[in-house]
Amino acid sequence: MRTIGVxxxxxxxxxIAENLLDRGFDVVxxxxxxxxxxxxxxxxxxxSSPADLAASCEVIVSILPTADDLERVVRGPEGTLSTMRPEAVHLEMSTIPVPRKLDLMRRLEDVGATMLDCPISGSPVMVRPRLATVFAAGAAEAIDRVADVLDAISGPWVKTGDFGTGTHLKYISSMLVATHTVAAAEAIVLARRNNLDLDMVQSALERSIAGSALxxxxxxxxxxxCWLPAPGPIATLHEILDQVEAHLHDLGEHRPVFEAAKAVFDQAVADGWGELDISSVHDQISNEDAFITGVSK
Known part of the structure; x- marks a missing residue:
C-alpha cells in the first residue's frame, strides 16, 4: 500500500486520516x-514538517483553513515543494479561491508532481462514516491513479472536470445549503406562528414535494x-459564503435568493452565533435570542 500524507x-x-488507515494505507x-x-x-x-511528510509520501492530502495556510505548507521554508516526489499527487481538499490553488498547481508541475482540486462537501460528522462527497477536479489520469484513495476518504465522489471545477461545485453546494436552510427556517417559524404541531409538519413535508435534505x-x-452540539457551525459555512459572494462579484452576477440568505448568516455571525449550528438561523428569522439547549445565549 502507498503511504498517504495528510x-x-x-x-x-x-x-480523513482515520478512514485511510481503515483501508490499509500507511498514513503520515x-x-x-x-x-x-x-x-x-x-x-x-x-x-515534523510538511517537507518531511512529502519526502515519504506518494499521495498528499491537504485540508486547511485558509489559502495562506496552504501556501505556507507548500512553498514555505519547510514546505512540501522542497521534497515533493516526481509523479506524486496532491489532493487539495480545502475550500479556498481557485486562483490561489492554480498558482500552487503550476509550482507542483515544475517538479513533476500533480495537484488536484478536491474540496469535500459535508459537515465534520459526515466524514468518518464516509457520507461526505468529494468533488475531484483536474488531470483525469491523476484522478484515476488515486481513485482508491478517494474511495477510502469518502463513499461518494465525482469527477467534475478541469482544475477549479471542484471548488466551483462546492460553491454551488454551499449556496444551496444556505438558501435551503433559511427556507426551512422560515417554514418552521411560520408553522410556529400558526400553532401547528411541529412533528406533524416535519413528517408531512418530508413526504411531500416540498421536502428537502436540509x-x-x-x-x-x-x-x-437545540443548536449545540453543532454538526455544521455557522462560522464554517459563512467563510465559504464569503468566497461565493466574492466569486459572484468577479463574474458580475446578481443572485437575489443567495444574497437574501447570506444576509441572514451575516447577521448571525455579527450577533456572535458563529459556533452554533446553521439551524439556529431559525431564531434570526423569528427575531428571538438564540437558545443553546434551552439556555439563552
Missing amino acids: IGLGKMGLP GYRRSIECPELEAAGGSVA LEQRGPRMAQR
Missing part, C-alpha cells in the same frame, strides 16, 4: 502543533431550538 489534522483532516500526518496522539493511537505517524436534517433541531 496535512491538516483538524475536524475534517483527522477523520502533519499539523502545526506537531503532536497528534489521536492519529498515532489509530496507527498513523506524525511528521429540512429533514435540520427541521427537528429548529423545532427543538
Whole structure:
C-alpha cells in the first residue's frame, strides 16, 4: 500500500486520516502543533514538517483553513515543494479561491508532481462514516491513479472536470445549503406562528414535494431550538459564503435568493452565533435570542 500524507489534522483532516488507515494505507500526518496522539493511537505517524511528510509520501492530502495556510505548507521554508516526489499527487481538499490553488498547481508541475482540486462537501460528522462527497477536479489520469484513495476518504465522489471545477461545485453546494436552510427556517417559524404541531409538519413535508435534505436534517433541531452540539457551525459555512459572494462579484452576477440568505448568516455571525449550528438561523428569522439547549445565549 502507498503511504498517504495528510496535512491538516483538524475536524475534517483527522477523520480523513482515520478512514485511510481503515483501508490499509500507511498514513503520515502533519499539523502545526506537531503532536497528534489521536492519529498515532489509530496507527498513523506524525511528521515534523510538511517537507518531511512529502519526502515519504506518494499521495498528499491537504485540508486547511485558509489559502495562506496552504501556501505556507507548500512553498514555505519547510514546505512540501522542497521534497515533493516526481509523479506524486496532491489532493487539495480545502475550500479556498481557485486562483490561489492554480498558482500552487503550476509550482507542483515544475517538479513533476500533480495537484488536484478536491474540496469535500459535508459537515465534520459526515466524514468518518464516509457520507461526505468529494468533488475531484483536474488531470483525469491523476484522478484515476488515486481513485482508491478517494474511495477510502469518502463513499461518494465525482469527477467534475478541469482544475477549479471542484471548488466551483462546492460553491454551488454551499449556496444551496444556505438558501435551503433559511427556507426551512422560515417554514418552521411560520408553522410556529400558526400553532401547528411541529412533528406533524416535519413528517408531512418530508413526504411531500416540498421536502428537502436540509429540512429533514435540520427541521427537528429548529423545532427543538437545540443548536449545540453543532454538526455544521455557522462560522464554517459563512467563510465559504464569503468566497461565493466574492466569486459572484468577479463574474458580475446578481443572485437575489443567495444574497437574501447570506444576509441572514451575516447577521448571525455579527450577533456572535458563529459556533452554533446553521439551524439556529431559525431564531434570526423569528427575531428571538438564540437558545443553546434551552439556555439563552
